[in-house]
Amino acid sequence: MSRSLSPTWPNRIFGKLKGLQIYALISAALSLSIVLTIIVTLFVQSGPVLLAENSGLMSTSWNPDKGQFGVLPMLFGSVFVMIIAVSVAFPLGLLAAVYIAETRSSRLRRLIKFFLEMLVGIPSIVYGLIGVAHLNIWVADIFDLQSGRVILTAGILLGIMILPTFLTLTEDAISAIPTKFRENAKSLGLYRHEVFFSVILPQAKTGIAGAGLLALGRALGETMAVMLVIGSLDRLPSPLFNPLSSGQTITSKLGREVAESAFGSVHFSALVFMSLILVSITVILTITSRYLFRKTPENV
Amino acid sequence: MNIPNLLLVSSNQSSDVDVQSHSIRLDGFSAYYGKNCIVSDINLKLPIKGVTCLVGPSGAGKSTILRWLNRINEETESASFSGTVKVLGRDIMSGYPDVTELRRRVGMVFQQPCVFPCSIYDNILMGLRTQKLSKAQARDIVEHGLKLASLWDEVSNRLEGRADSLSLGQQQRLCLARALVLEPDVLLLDEPTASIDPISSHAIEELVISLGRKISIVMVTHNIGQAKRISDHVVFLCDGKIVEQGTRAHMFSPRCSAKTKTYITEDFCDC
Numbered sequence: 001m002s003r004s005l006s007p008t009w010p011n012r013i014f015g016k017l018k019g020l021q022i023y024a025l026i027s028a029a030l031s032l033s034i035v036l037t038i039i040v041t042l043f044v045q046s047g048p049v050l051l052a053e054n055s056g057l058m059s060t061s062w063n064p065d066k067g068q069f070g071v072l073p074m075l076f077g078s079v080f081v082m083i084i085a086v087s088v089a090f091p092l093g094l095l096a097a098v099y100i101a102e103t104r105s106s107r108l109r110r111l112i113k114f115f116l117e118m119l120v121g122i123p124s125i126v127y128g129l130i131g132v133a134h135l136n137i138w139v140a141d142i143f144d145l146q147s148g149r150v151i152l153t154a155g156i157l158l159g160i161m162i163l164p165t166f167l168t169l170t171e172d173a174i175s176a177i178p179t180k181f182r183e184n185a186k187s188l189g190l191y192r193h194e195v196f197f198s199v200i201l202p203q204a205k206t207g208i209a210g211a212g213l214l215a216l217g218r219a220l221g222e223t224m225a226v227m228l229v230i231g232s233l234d235r236l237p238s239p240l241f242n243p244l245s246s247g248q249t250i251t252s253k254l255g256r257e258v259a260e261s262a263f264g265s266v267h268f269s270a271l272v273f274m275s276l277i278l279v280s281i282t283v284i285l286t287i288t289s290r291y292l293f294r295k296t297p298e299n300v
Numbered sequence: 301m302n303i304p305n306l307l308l309v310s311s312n313q314s315s316d317v318d319v320q321s322h323s324i325r326l327d328g329f330s331a332y333y334g335k336n337c338i339v340s341d342i343n344l345k346l347p348i349k350g351v352t353c354l355v356g357p358s359g360a361g362k363s364t365i366l367r368w369l370n371r372i373n374e375e376t377e378s379a380s381f382s383g384t385v386k387v388l389g390r391d392i393m394s395g396y397p398d399v400t401e402l403r404r405r406v407g408m409v410f411q412q413p414c415v416f417p418c419s420i421y422d423n424i425l426m427g428l429r430t431q432k433l434s435k436a437q438a439r440d441i442v443e444h445g446l447k448l449a450s451l452w453d454e455v456s457n458r459l460e461g462r463a464d465s466l467s468l469g470q471q472q473r474l475c476l477a478r479a480l481v482l483e484p485d486v487l488l489l490d491e492p493t494a495s496i497d498p499i500s501s502h503a504i505e506e507l508v509i510s511l512g513r514k515i516s517i518v519m520v521t522h523n524i525g526q527a528k529r530i531s532d533h534v535v536f537l538c539d540g541k542i543v544e545q546g547t548r549a550h551m552f553s554p555r556c557s558a559k560t561k562t563y564i565t566e567d568f569c570d571c
Contacts, residue, residue, distance in 0.1 A: 106377055184414045187372055188427030188478065189404035198429065199416055 042276040048269035055266065057273065062234040064261070069270035073234050075277065077151065077247040078220060081230070084155025084243060085162055085219045090212060093166040097208075098196060100167075101174035113171070119164035128225035131157040136229055143244055149231035152243035157229055158219050166215035173207025174200060210292035217285045220278060223251040232256060250274045322386075323348045323486050323516035324369060329383035331364045331373070338364045339540040342383070350532035351512035354520045357569045360537040362520040366488050368392070369518065370406040371399050388485055407484035411491040413471035415463035420446075420455050423463045423474055427482045441481050449477035450503045469500025476507065487511065489519040493526065505530050524564055528552050536560050538569045 049055050049069055059070030100112050135157055140148030177200050185195040231246025234253070238245065254271055261268040324346040331339045339361035346352050354362040367373035368381055371392055385392045387406055396402035404427070416423050424442045425433075433441070442459065446452040451473045455466070463474055472492060479487065489508065493501035508517055508530050521527050527534055527548075534551040536543045536559075544551070544560045551560060563569045 180410065180412060180414045181416065183372055183375065184410065184475070185416070185426070186375060187370060187403055187408040187410075188482065189400040190427065190429070191400055194429060198426065203417055 039279075042272055042279060045269055045272040046276050048264075048266050049273050050269075052266050052269075055270065057270070060236050064267040064270075067266065069266070069273075071250075071270070071274050071277070073236050074248050074250045074253045074274060076236055076240075077230070078249040078251070078278075080151055080237075080241070080243070080247065081155045081158055081226065081249055082216060082219050084152060085158035086212070086216065088156055088159025089163040089166050089215060093163050093170055093215075094208070097167050097170035097174055101171050102192065102196065102200075113168060116164045116168045120168065124161065124222055124225045127157060127161050128228035131225055131229040145244060147231065147246075149229050149246060150244050151230060151237065151247040154226045154230040154247070154249070155243065157225055158222055161222060161225060162215040162219045165218055166211050169211030169214060170204075170208050173204045173211060176207065177203050206292040210289040213285045213289035213292065217282050217289070220282055220285070221251065223255045227252040227255045250278050321348065322346055323388060324518065325384075325386040326365070327384040327386075329365070329368075329381060329385055331361065331368060331381040332379070333376075334378040337540065339537070342542060344535065344542065344545070346516055346518060347533065348516055349512065349514065351508055351517045351519060351530050352533040352535060353527040353531040354518065354535050354537060355522070355524065355527050356537035356543075356563070358522075359539075360569075361540045362537055363490050365537075366408075366490055366518060366520055369486070369488055370403050370408050371396075372403070372408060374399075404482050405484055406486045406488060407479035407482055408488040409472070409475050409479055409490070409492045411494050413468050413475055413495070415466070415471045415474055417462070417464060419460045420463045420466070420474060421459040424478055424481055426478060445477035445481040446474075448480050448507070449473040450507060451477060467497075467500075469496040469503075472496050472500060473503065473507075476504065480511075484515065486516045486518065489517065491520050491522065494522070501526075524567065536563065538563070543569075 049057065052067070054067065056068045056070045058072060059068065060072045061068045061070045062073065100109050103109060131153060135153050136148035138148070139145065139150065139153045139156070143152075181199050181203070182195055185199045186192075190198065226249050230249060230252055232248055232252060233246035234248050237243075237247060254274060257267075258271055261271060322345045324344070326342050326344040329339065329342040329344070330337060342361075342365065344365075354365065356362055364373065367376075368385060369387060369392070373379045373381075386395070387402065390396060392402060416426060421442055424445050425438055428438075428441065443452060443456075446455060451470060454470060455461075455474075463471065466474060472495075476492070493504050496504075505526065508519065511517055512530070512532060519530070531548045533545070534548055535545040536551065538559070543563075544557045546556070550556060552564065554561075556564075559570065
């Protein structure tokens with residue numbers, strides 16, 4: 001006579017699943033609560049500077065001793081450095097990604113991708129040291145400056161840093177377009193560049209835009225490397241778009257002053273407020289890039 | 301109005317064709333993927349006009365041969381070939397230094413319909429992008445191409461609509477129309493009806509028969525009934541070699557070889 005399963009088995013399995021479900025629920029809730037805690041903390045800690053009289057948040061003057069906390073120089077510095085970084089990284093990254101994605105040799109593609117992914121993993125302080133040791137000096141020599149610690153140096157360095165991220169994600173977006181599109185276009189007698197611009201790019205553009213936004217997110221959040229080469233001057237460049245002037249970004253400012261400010265002070269609150277601006281921009285970039293990636297063909 | 305004479309052999313094409321009695325000629329052709337030999341020592345001559353069906357079991361090398369005829373296979377990593385392949389009297393490598401010229405003269409439609417993510421109108425004109433066409437000319441070409449592919453009545457009121465909103469059968473006919481507006485001398489069809497409904501399949505068969513009276517068509521098919529209906533010439537391949545070739549009358553008669561007979565009647569090959 002064959003042995004039948006005990007009727008209690010389904011209950012035991014169900015019981016285990018229930019336990020797992022509770023575990024998963026707690027984990028999810030914990031993750032969500034951490035994010036919410038960060039956001040709430042940023043808002044709460046920004047309170048003192050937002051409520052303080054004459055803090056001059058939207059001014060260009062930053063002087064904690066006089067109670068002036070103008071964030072505009074840092075905000076402008078962040079955006080300016082980001083624009084230079086994008087100008088360096090995006091054209092180079094796009095061209096390189098097209099070459100890698102459209103090359104026939106999968107061995108070459110794998111090799112280049114391997115090195116790119118290694119570059120993504122290099123700590124930012126290493127890039128910063130290279131910036132101090134070489135880029136800094138080159139910029140000073142080329143533009144005949146006393147010091148190469150200027151916005152341009154920070155922008156170029158940041159561009160080099162985000163290049164691998166942008167390149168590898170762009171290459172993924174282009175490679176994700178099925179081969180059949182290339183074959184069909186080529187069988188119509190289209191040249192390689194026509195195939196890319198007429199058939200591949202229209203389909204990959206949302207993915208490429210998403211790659212750009214993710215790379216921008218990294219650029220915005222970068223602290224150490226920028227801090228080492230930007231010159232740390234809390235004022236707007238003169239003239240305004242002079243890349244050969246020293247400057248300051250939100251992250252480099254935070255990196256320098258958070259440890260010096262007293263917790264609970266208006267000075268600390270002003271720094272937290274800058275963090276809130278940074279997080280807001282990064283969240284917008286991340287949400288937009290996720291939306292764009294969702295529209296790429298591989299996810300259809 | 302200057303409407304291209306679709307499917308008529310143009311003057312420069314006829315000069316090639318006049319001196320050649322074959323649209324395609326393979327001598328000692330072998331094809332490889334890496335070190336794997338897919339087809340070996342193929343000798344084949346295909347007529348200037350008519351429908352030639354390549355039949356045989358999966359892995360026989362039919363599509364590989366087809367994909368070399370317009371050099372689309374050179375886009376595949378590790379693909380190579382030896383021997384001589386002549387298309388319209390010219391060697392496909394040395395005779396066509398610009399491969400796009402070869403591909404314009406040797407059109408191709410693949411097994412899976414693949415329309416570009418743009419309008420039906422733009423899909424048809426994709427291969428003519430470099431030609432300066434007036435709006436009226438472009439419109440006439442689109443209309444003529446769609447009529448050739450028996451698609452005009454179904455899509456004439458939505459030419460600006462997205463091509464990927466069409467049914468698979470319609471998409472495949474759009475691919476055919478897209479290839480035909482280039483006025484190819486040779487048309488390669490790689491199982492064009494394998495993934496579409498019987499009605500669309502029938503429409504494509506009708507089209508292939510009528511086109512075969514004007515140009516050379518090489519079609520890969522697993523459907524023996526289809527080969528019997530539309531072919532003028534049949535090439536039976538197995539395991540990378542030609543087992544037998546001949547006219548339709550010969551290949552589907554008791555005079556054909558025992559291996560061909562077995563494959564045709566039992567869909568089985570003992571090569």
